[in-house]
Amino acid sequence: MKGGMKVLIAIIVIIALIAIPIVGTYNSLVSLELKVNSAQADIDTDLQRRSDLIPNFVETVKGYASQEKEIFTQVAESRAKLAGAQNIKEQADADASLSSALSRLLVVVERYPELKSNQNFRDLTVELEGTENRIAVRRQDYNNAVTQYNTKRRRFPSNIVASMFGFEEKPLYKAAEGAKEVPKVDFSK
Template sequence: MKKLLIPLTIIIGLFVILALIFAPKYNQFVNLEEEVNQQKSQIETQLQRRGDLIPNLVSTVQGYASHEEEIFTDIAEARSKLSGSENVEEMAEANNDMTSALSRLLAISENYPDLKADSQFTGLRDELAGAENRIAVARKDYNEAVQEYNKNTRTFPGNMVAGILGFNEKPYFEAEESSKEVPEIEFNTEQDDE
């Protein structure tokens, strides 16, 4: 009986030690993952807020620059792509497309002094700038949460716990390399006479 008791005690002791290591790490991963999810939700909320401003901005600009159809199409496509994104990578790519299209839209306004003076346009432009700032903050907060989560999935003993329990690294919300380039904008100096 004593010979059986010693190995059983060792097995129970190892189980207790593993439980003391795994339980807090598991709880930490759950908390970190929830923080990442909450920060991702903040990005989605801010992108939606910006998306809600876009139809008003587009209709205001269309009244002055109806012949700039390509930019309106690009914005509609980017908005559709953004609303259909299913993961962070798709959301980041769609956001880059939207940001590029919006910057071209705002650049077009330089050709229309009456538009630049329109109070509705300037109000929408200011709201859009505020939305862009909130998106930047949400992206930063998300990436910080992902950094903390990923550090814990890659360092010991977290990497063992993460591997066993299926906690995988999360992707950062990154800008594409092409979004770092200044977009080229061609201005149509001829305006339609209507």
């Protein structure tokens, strides 16, 4: 009886020594994955805010530059593409397309000095610039969270736990090809 009890205790200790690190690693991966999901939701929120501001911005510009229909169509199409994005890569591509269309719209604005003096236009511009800055920060936060998560899931012994429980690699938020340079926007001229 005494020898059997020692074996049972030894088995329980061995199981605990194996289970505790697995549970800790699993919980750590869950926390990091939730951080990635939260960062992605933050990007979604700010992209939606920008999308909500764009119609007012376009309508204000249309009031002064109604003949510029092509650029208004490009902005609308890019905005719809962003709204229909199904994953982070599609979202990044659509975001780059919308940013490109907005930068072309801002070039059009340069031809209308009276528009730049419009208070509604200036207010919308400030809101859009602030939103663009928040989006840039959110992208960086997302990429930091993804890097931390992917590093944890690839390191030994976390990689064993990650594969056992199906923790998949997360993609970084990458700019689309040709979107390496951020357009310079200056309304002070």
